[in-house]
Amino acid sequence: MSKHANPDADILQEIQLTSEVRGRSLWQNAVSRFFRNKAAVAGLVVLIFVCLFALFGGLIAQYEPDYVDFSLMGANSYMGTPSLENGHYFGVDYDGRDLFARTVMGTRISLLVGIVGALVAVIVGTLYGATAGYIGGKTDGIMMRTVDILMSIPFMFVLILMLVIFGRSMFMLFLGIGLISWLDMSRIARGQTLSIKNKEFVEAAIATGVRPLTIIVRHIVPNLLGIVIVYSTLLVPQMIIFESFISYLGLGIQEPNTSLGALINQGSEQLNNGTMWMLGYPLAFFLITLFAFFFVGDGLRDALDPKDR
Template sequence: MLATKAIADDLAGAAPIKGRSLWADARARFFRNKAAVAGLFVLVCVAAFALFGPLIATWNYEDIDWTVLGNVAEAGRPSLENGHWFGTDALGRDLFARTAQGTQVSLMVGIVGALISVIVGTFYGAVAGYFGGRIDGVMMRVVDVLMSIPYMFVLILLLVVFGRSMLMLFIGIGLVSWLDMARIARGQTLTLRNKEFVEAAVATGVGPFTIIRRHIVPNLLGVVIVYATLLVPSMIIYESFISFLGLGVQEPLTSWGALINDGAAEMNNGTLWMLLVPLFFFVITLFGFFFVGDGLRDALDPKDR
């Protein structure tokens, strides 16, 4: 005890020792995972392409190259000379610029959808799980009812009734994306609620919402982040499907789904690049997210510790 005291006095002047948080441990584990780091690298490249692609493109995404129009199969091929690095689409618009713009829209849809689900779903699920009993019953039945409605039908109805717009797309995606997350967060909260550190906080007299914010949510985040990274691609696929149906973003704006749709329509005319270019970005992004999600799950899984 005396020795401890002496050391304590020695250290009293020294700066406090920095601890290694579970987050720091998880980060180290994540960066040891090569596939996950490769996935992250791909995602960073795709994001950079979306951000800076329009700046370096020689053409605007909505301008038609009249010299190519009418002879797209020959003159609209990908080439370095005329500035159409990825070729042009069927109307003679530069595919590089359009793909960059479509990447922006698709990534935004994916990230906004995942964000809504993380924020709304986590909080909703944590509240339902923490309070339990009748509140939990009512809140989760609401989720069940919303889940039982075919969401594609609702989204199509929304877009038809209120007109096609980015805002409607976000609202529609936001409406459905948080449901699964709420269930996951609730299930995790049920197990966390019985942990002794939560009981300690209750016994101390910490208010219920502070407990949710301080003790429940930080312990949920591991699971939530993993699920969110896996949710981004499903949101992108979802938007692509809507755009494929012709109900997504409006011309001249575009997205991966719309580009793939256009490319698929021209498949027989010998202009395969129109399909392959957006498809390539779509596929590598999905792979990137899946690898990163897997890596995060391995890094954050408490069972590995």
């Protein structure tokens, strides 16, 4: 009797073996490439630690951020050195407030400003750039010339002017940073849209009568997701730097709230008093947060780069 007397069984076996060898999607390849980047993984771990510190650090703080120890105020603040015994893990600031609790609050607000500002910039910039690139023609020319004009205006001057005119509130800080930082994103989205709008799936959507707005939202924008994710991770530290600079000038987050920029400003004023911890701890969290975002963004850029696949 022949060895292959049952061809149906052989066919079923081949199908089973073929199904076991599954292909990997581009996103799975990107994830694999990202986790092979040691610097990016280290940045992600550090970033998770910073986020956990910002969210839950207040649970282990012995004092509230606005609690004042009157015995450690002013000239006596040099006595409030970092100590586990008295509960001031990072020491106290010049006003006698627990620096650990203040650093937790400052990290939380700085991350919030960076993430919300980047989110606003990415959403506005992506939709604006995708619309300009897809419509094209005179509309594209007018929209992008408007972007060029806005980019010629000093960003920091406009932000400071907004805070002075409309008030120094956290909402205005979010709005000002986000709505002015979308310009670069719009140019990136437009350039990518110009190369996407002539693809077959877009032409098929047009042929079936899909409205332009639906094509932009459901077909163009999802294909910009890779570049948007990468730019977002690189935009967040930029937003944090802007907020820190504004707070350093005294126009950002106002008391009793604080941010890392405000804490760095207060700590730098006390360097001559031998209270290095007032500057050291906020500055350390500021730097490791920025480097973590930069490493993660760089890893995502390498993982999602189609030329390296």
